[in-house]
Amino acid sequence: MLKERQLHINRILQKMQENQVEACLISTPVNTFYVFGRIFNGYTYLDADGRLLGLVRRPTDLKARDLNLPEEDFFLIRKPEQIPQFLLDRGLRLPGCLWLEGEEMPQSQWARLSACFAAARILNGSHALRQARSVKTLREQALLRESARRHEAVYRHIPEVYRPGMTQTELAVEVEYLMRKGGCLGLFRTYGNDMEAHMGSLLSGDNAAVSSPYDFALGGAGHPSNPIGADDSPILEGQSVLVDMCGNFNGYLDDLSRCFSVGRLPQAAYRAHQTALEIQAYIQEQLRPGSVCEDIYNGALDIVRRAGLADRFMGKAQQAHFVGHGTGLVINELPVLAPRMKDVLQAGMVLAVEPKIIIDDVGAVGTENTFIVTENGGEKLAGLSDEIVDLTDN
């Protein structure tokens, strides 16, 4: 595990060097977990020489050995104002330029920490840390493969829990129960303040086209207090059911959607589904080092335009302007397959690709799979068929 930690730290150090930053102070659970493989409340201090310090508020009985740190690099703190003296006591100089997680840290905490390092230039390191996390180590890739494998094993049981007349919420509850029994941890981690959902979404009929305030691929009415996903309307004959749950089986989140039907769908739905699969096949081919994110998005858009479905791609009244996104410790890692995204793919990046199309009176069709970027194109993590499964074929 120390070797694995060093690989993660090296990725952060590389970003620090590129940005000429002298030190980085991490406090979010996700980045703490990225460095230490566990979560504590407090601060992780990493300087450009690679010196790593654990400054822990809670648990108060955590020990240096729990973090695999030498005693002198571990400190139980009560407040951030203690940090500079701790550094000086160890013969370290205070950084002239320091990263904080400015896209995640509330302003009040940022102001307080800035005062602690009054002589330093404080910069926002959030984006660079996301970039560091975007290329996965072999172990991280293995964890994502494991999540996908367990995730698809759950989805194979979905037809067994469907009962005619169920509402979307009722079926969602059964799928969530399968997920949890299959080892899903439940927690749906997102980056930023633009997404919040319980475990995932299930959409059928007209609800699939309901616009949402959140930054997900599709919407759904949900509940007024959390307007996303399933509502309480019954799933009807001739409708599709698109299941999109977060696959958090070990802290690393794979993303997997599958489309089901209640009986036969109109022919237009199957045609649109094949267009989605064509887009997925095209993107899988592009998931190689050197590909540019916006090019992939534009290529996908070409396919959907040729099929005459551009006006219902990724939503209808409101359309999401992406077709894939990184995933890992949060469901929305970098990079994003979206317009104007110049990011260049690197081997080991992991992306969820989710071409989805709205069909009036039916719901959404399409699919979603998580892929690892390799020299040979995307490695698809789930083996489950992408075809529409009829829930009444039992």
Added chain:
Amino acid sequence: MLKERQLHINRILQKMQENQVEACLISTPVNTFYVFGRIFNGYTYLDADGRLLGLVRRPTDLKARDLNLPEEDFFLIRKPEQIPQFLLDRGLRLPGCLWLEGEEMPQSQWARLSACFAAARILNGSHALRQARSVKTLREQALLRESARRHEAVYRHIPEVYRPGMTQTELAVEVEYLMRKGGCLGLFRTYGNDMEAHMGSLLSGDNAAVSSPYDFALGGAGHPSNPIGADDSPILEGQSVLVDMCGNFNGYLDDLSRCFSVGRLPQAAYRAHQTALEIQAYIQEQLRPGSVCEDIYNGALDIVRRAGLADRFMGKAQQAHFVGHGTGLVINELPVLAPRMKDVLQAGMVLAVEPKIIIDDVGAVGTENTFIVTENGGEKLAGLSDEIVDLTDN
């Protein structure tokens, strides 16, 4: 609903007047829901005269009527830089002093909005908005009563889903399934970055004493990526099972814990449980307008000290320094029953009271109930008995 909205707005306006703030710009889902009873992505602008504007980024098809606003007070925006011109176009002056949600808004967004209102003094309104939310209207109280009623109905079924040999996680999954089937929305909303959990916690045996990085009453090992609550160890004869799930049945969250046992517990556990009930009865009596939070906490501590249990109250190696907390749109509203908290209770505040005590080799005992502060002391929202229920008595 417009009357209800005005009551919420009046509470915010009162805080603005107390703090001499000219306008308030809200962007978090929770405060957006507090004002509009629904969530959108964008900004809610409220000035000291009570003028309310909806500045919506998503859903892009939202209309003024969906927010019950006149057309001229509604605007679809792409970016916050459009806000000042929108105000000027309506003949409003730019505020000289503006609240943003500084304890929740990431620094990068705060910096961007500050630049939009370059002439204004930007202040942190988070705490005052929490204070505004802390006193519930009659309708909010009714929603919390409903959540508690549905919550306790679920808990009555817990003994039915227990099977000998189950692990904590296995039983937690069954309880979560009961919760969802009983109408729980699942989403566990917290304030701040110090808590994250999937639906709640279930603790048994030694796991109940495991310290957590989070700010919950008790800990539990959970998973390294989310160290809270149930672990995968089996629940054994002679152990307690403390179930503490978030009761989000309508957007308003009640908090309810109940203690179960597998067979008989040692006598010390029942004695400690009675001490917890004694604390709860004492606090219920104090939940009246005029009571001071720290006094209530100190009174609770006196009881537990007299019982000789102070060293295992609210944890063991790490002890939580509170015995109750506000609840509502998030699980950790104001006020908090904790040391040095000078807040004075007001009628209509809603608090979850959760005296919990660790018993070695057994687990945690104690209880939790949600109360409304009234002139006659706390109104207990759940009627479910607080006594320990033996899961093997079937």
